[in-house]
Amino acid sequence: MNCKEFEKNIPGFIEGKLNYTDLKEFVDHRARCAACREELDIQFLVMEGMHHLENGDNFDLQRELDRRLSGELKRLERHRRVLSIWVFLGIVITVAMIIILLWVFL
Ligand SMILES: [Zn+2]
Structure with missing residues (x-):
């Protein structure tokens, strides 16, 4: 994912609508690109900050963003674990089928 794609995915990330592939690339890109980290902070502030201002609640933007990020990372980790269980199964x-076939035909 490049910076342009990252920026395009920001609203999707904030709304929690990215699929696993995009989410993984989004998080990876954020980790290595300072400019995009800043861009995400700004857009998050604009989108979420406005919303919270309207509701008049007190909120810590940076903590909210961190909380959102770690939630998404956990979601990715769960997804990765489920995938590896399926690969294992x-x-x-496959091995069981090969053994059965060998047993039947030999
Ligand atoms: Zn970038």
Whole structure:
């Protein structure tokens, strides 16, 4: 993901609507690009800050963004774990099928 794509994905991230692939690239890009980290802070402030101002509640923007990021990272981690369970099951089933076929035909 480049800076332009990152910027395009910011609203999706803030609304929690990125799919796993985009989310992973988004988080990776954010970790290595200072300009985009700043851009995300600004857009988050504008989008979320306005919303909270309207409601008149007191809120810590940086903490809210950190909370959002760590929530999304946990979501990615869960997804990765579920995927590896499926890969593992796939391997087990394949090996079992090979053993059964060998047993039947040999
Ligand atoms: Zn960037």
